[in-house]
Amino acid sequence: MSERPVNLPFTAVVGMDDCKxxxxxxxxxxxxxxxxxxxxxxxxxxxxxxxxSGISGKKVVNCPPNIGEEELFGGLxxxxxxxxxxxxxxxxxxxxxxxxxxxxxxxxxxERSVLxxxxxxxxxxxxxxxxxxxxxxxxVDTVLVATINPMDSDLSDHMLDRFDLCAYAxxxxxxxVLKRLYDFEMSPESLESRFSEEQEAEMKKIDRAARILPIxxxxxxxxxxxxxxxxxxxxxxxxxxxxxxxxxxxxxxxGRDTVTKKDVEEAxxxxxxxxxxxxxxxxxxxxxxxxxxxxxxxxxxxxxxxxNNDNDRKDDGQEEQDGQDxxxxxxxxxxxxxxxxxxxxxxxxxxxxxxxxxxxxxxxPSRTKTRKGRRAMAVSADGTGRYARSRxxxxxxxxxxxxxxxxxxxxxxxxxxxxxxxxxxxxxxIREKVRERRSxxxxxxxxxxxxxxxxxxxxxxxxxAIMSMLRDSYVRRDRIGLSMFRRDSCEVILPPTKSVEYSxxxxxxxxxxxxxPLGEALLRTEEYMRSYAxxxxxxNCFIVLVTDGRANVPLEExxxxxxEVQKLAEDLDSPHIGWIVVDAGAGFPHFDNAEKLAEKLEAxxxxxxxxxxxxxxxxxxxxxxG
Amino acid sequence: MSDVPAVFPxxxxxxxxxxxxxxxxxxxxxxxxxxxxxxxKGTAKSTTVRSLDRVLxxxxxxxxxxxxxxxxxxxxxxxxxxxxLEKGEELRPVECRMxxxxxxxxxxxxxxxxxxxLEHVLKTGTKRFEPGxxxxxxxxxxxxxxxxxxDDHLxxxxxxxxxxxxxxxxxxxxxxxxxxxxxxxxxxxxxxxxLRPQLLDRFGLSLDIKGEKDVKKRxxxxxxxxxxxxxxxxxxxxxxxxxxxxxxxxxxxxxxxPEVVADDSVIDMVxxxxxxxxxxxxxxxxxxxxxxxxxxxxxxxxxVTKDDIIATAELVLSHRLRRRPxxxxxxxxxxxxxxxxxL
Numbered sequence: 001m002s003e004r005p006v007n008l009p010f011t012a013v014v015g016m017d018d019c020k021x022x023x024x025x026x027x028x029x030x031x032x033x034x035x036x037x038x039x040x041x042x043x044x045x046x047x048x049x050x051x052x053s054g055i056s057g058k059k060v061v062n063c064p065p066n067i068g069e070e071e072l073f074g075g076l077x078x079x080x081x082x083x084x085x086x087x088x089x090x091x092x093x094x095x096x097x098x099x100x101x102x103x104x105x106x107x108x109x110x111e112r113s114v115l116x117x118x119x120x121x122x123x124x125x126x127x128x129x130x131x132x133x134x135x136x137x138x139x140v141d142t143v144l145v146a147t148i149n150p151m152d153s154d155l156s157d158h159m160l161d162r163f164d165l166c167a168y169a170x171x172x173x174x175x176x177v178l179k180r181l182y183d184f185e186m187s188p189e190s191l192e193s194r195f196s197e198e199q200e201a202e203m204k205k206i207d208r209a210a211r212i213l214p215i216x217x218x219x220x221x222x223x224x225x226x227x228x229x230x231x232x233x234x235x236x237x238x239x240x241x242x243x244x245x246x247x248x249x250x251x252x253x254x255g256r257d258t259v260t261k262k263d264v265e266e267a268x269x270x271x272x273x274x275x276x277x278x279x280x281x282x283x284x285x286x287x288x289x290x291x292x293x294x295x296x297x298x299x300x301x302x303x304x305x306x307x308n309n310d311n312d313r314k315d316d317g318q319e320e321q322d323g324q325d326x327x328x329x330x331x332x333x334x335x336x337x338x339x340x341x342x343x344x345x346x347x348x349x350x351x352x353x354x355x356x357x358x359x360x361x362x363x364x365p366s367r368t369k370t371r372k373g374r375r376a377m378a379v380s381a382d383g384t385g386r387y388a389r390s391r392x393x394x395x396x397x398x399x400x401x402x403x404x405x406x407x408x409x410x411x412x413x414x415x416x417x418x419x420x421x422x423x424x425x426x427x428x429x430i431r432e433k434v435r436e437r438r439s440x441x442x443x444x445x446x447x448x449x450x451x452x453x454x455x456x457x458x459x460x461x462x463x464x465a466i467m468s469m470l471r472d473s474y475v476r477r478d479r480i481g482l483s484m485f486r487r488d489s490c491e492v493i494l495p496p497t498k499s500v501e502y503s504x505x506x507x508x509x510x511x512x513x514x515x516x517p518l519g520e521a522l523l524r525t526e527e528y529m530r531s532y533a534x535x536x537x538x539x540n541c542f543i544v545l546v547t548d549g550r551a552n553v554p555l556e557e558x559x560x561x562x563x564e565v566q567k568l569a570e571d572l573d574s575p576h577i578g579w580i581v582v583d584a585g586a587g588f589p590h591f592d593n594a595e596k597l598a599e600k601l602e603a604x605x606x607x608x609x610x611x612x613x614x615x616x617x618x619x620x621x622x623x624x625x626g
Numbered sequence: 627m628s629d630v631p632a633v634f635p636x637x638x639x640x641x642x643x644x645x646x647x648x649x650x651x652x653x654x655x656x657x658x659x660x661x662x663x664x665x666x667k668g669t670a671k672s673t674t675v676r677s678l679d680r681v682l683x684x685x686x687x688x689x690x691x692x693x694x695x696x697x698x699x700x701x702x703x704x705x706x707x708x709x710x711l712e713k714g715e716e717l718r719p720v721e722c723r724m725x726x727x728x729x730x731x732x733x734x735x736x737x738x739x740x741x742x743x744l745e746h747v748l749k750t751g752t753k754r755f756e757p758g759x760x761x762x763x764x765x766x767x768x769x770x771x772x773x774x775x776x777d778d779h780l781x782x783x784x785x786x787x788x789x790x791x792x793x794x795x796x797x798x799x800x801x802x803x804x805x806x807x808x809x810x811x812x813x814x815x816x817x818x819x820x821l822r823p824q825l826l827d828r829f830g831l832s833l834d835i836k837g838e839k840d841v842k843k844r845x846x847x848x849x850x851x852x853x854x855x856x857x858x859x860x861x862x863x864x865x866x867x868x869x870x871x872x873x874x875x876x877x878x879x880x881x882x883x884p885e886v887v888a889d890d891s892v893i894d895m896v897x898x899x900x901x902x903x904x905x906x907x908x909x910x911x912x913x914x915x916x917x918x919x920x921x922x923x924x925x926x927x928x929x930v931t932k933d934d935i936i937a938t939a940e941l942v943l944s945h946r947l948r949r950r951p952x953x954x955x956x957x958x959x960x961x962x963x964x965x966x967x968x969l
Binding site for chain 1: 631666667668669670717728729730731733734736737738741742743744745747748749756758759762771772775777815816817818819820837838839840841842844845847848851852855856
């Protein structure tokens, strides 16, 4: 290869074993179509995804998350249409990904209806386009690889369910990673040649696996185990199917034609964490907890995987565990007992806990850094919305208003000569559609649930207000969410939703008590809403902060929490988000922290005292409606 | 056509009997007004609706009509067919299979309603109507996946045509109307948000489906699906007989439907059920009666019985119940049976 390599080879990416496994499965099996990679910024998600082209011979087609429907699925080719005199379709990005890999970074930023269409198209291999004068249906065969930063807003369960596999980007030894990147930076060629053998071996492995896959068998017992497991963790049938497909891939990747227990266990880690019902606890260890006693099979089952796991997480587990696999498969000839099943459930549950732990760790913000500089409002030009009127295009346009264009061209027809078409349209005639869309409001309640006085009443008032606002949100098209902070953290209890029932379920039990990490709450929620505003263009976003304004957990140890919060409030710069501060302070002495905070946030301010839920809702409405 | 992807066979879907019944009732009597399927993830909602396509019967339409006007129904002819009749031309019948027409969320308003025929304008300089998705849906099933995510302006369009059975187009200088009678089927995940009440009201039937919890059944479902995925065409080929027999049942049911009689006792039952559950308006009564008749026809009977009402009441009433907030949705079957028993 004479071209300078632009990406690290797949095999040169340090660690990330789960992600690699998931991506290998997607290359091996035609039934693994969608892979989600979760991980914080700089976890090499993108590097790894791009490196797929080196081992698959497929192109990795990049798809920006803010892509419009027309660009993604296809639409009208205006130039060709005008010159040929008939509607000509311009292919979308998706058709370029046909036979290749489609890569979407930060997929949660994608408009929900676009994402839903993309997932359906990828999974069904079928795209239906009904746009303007274009009506078309075409087949597309692609693998969707998407990344998501768990710190940003999350996807709904239904969207997540449609990802066959979901892998967590593990934390790797940064020294090792840096060294590798440095080597690559200095001389990509030499790094590439250093890994050429491994790349070769990887390609062979995938190739072999793809050939074995059709003959891989799975016992009915294991199938039952899978169904049992999926039912236990609250996953839908897609979970079962993904488990079957993934276990088979893993067997094939290990050169086997029979699925073993270990394959199923590994598949569970890729297939189930994102499908889990969070209210269902991971399976508990079997009772009584088994000692690793004389029985050597049991000893292997309970001891070995933890070792592998630790390798994966901490060190860069480079070496394959082929030897172990063979040992495992020997044991697997024996029929599964009930105990085995329980062991497996326990083992998988244990690994879920590891994932939960990793997940909660990545949720801690890196440092107090407020981003300066204003982000310009993105103009929505995705062709949705009502065609209200036409105008001369601002720059290039694909949303042509044909009536207006033809009208504009009409007066000149006598002087424009043509013998092929009956109407000659020149560039200056083109008019584009101005589309209007009813925009709604998103209101995020951010509630102090720490153990200060009157917290119960506060919570019930807020809950009542949310329900009351949601009930008339049919008419108003508003979405309402709730975040709470207590103890040492802040979490989104209810992602912005319009659904009364869904929110009721989420709000049923609201824990209270503990300390007040107000600073973190401000930061996290502002970040959440900012990313939310980015993918819901045109939506008016508000944060309703319900607090007495007194913090006692600083972001940085040793600082005064209250000063820090005030400073933070001053620094926060969120042009697309409106703040409302509701002072929850009650009784004497009355502190003015919340009032000051409101001032710093340029927020509207009022006091919660003596407001009931309905009046609370009404007050907020009034503020929002200006 | 080979570019239309294969669909999992209707007859191989395990469980979900209510959903299948609701769909078949609508095929037998499109007047029931469609069905809304709500359910958690992975409950074969879309699979079942798509699989319906393969078992749909044929219908007799006017040959060459872009809207496939129902042959012999002069009152519902489109302007083109009427024009031909006026000119004294003869309309010929042709058999045409009913199908499931997809309405993707990404559809634009002009494409859905139909719009200016661009090619015609560019070539001749004169205006002509280009039929859209609603035209394609005429006489067919219009399917909207994730119907709760559909943009408001598209919902408005659907409501208008669903209400009148006619699509009136006034846009981009085109003024046109054509028949657009279709069975609206929507699927949705309630977590993504609720449906607009007006749209909810349009659906004749609705049901809430739950995931399969039984491990044995789950394993069976997965096995079938894996077998299907290995070789969809062969899998379907082995089930052709089964699929044909479903079509036959539908055809028989459709033929039988005009002969199904509901005597006064049935009317009494319908009214007392809707009264018992406190449902306003007559739409529920009418729909329940239609659904019960269709159910009798589906089961090959000419008389409506109490069982037909029991089988369909939940489908008709569950989304019309005046529900106090946060109550479990759905109809209490025991209460229903008790109410009918008391008659």
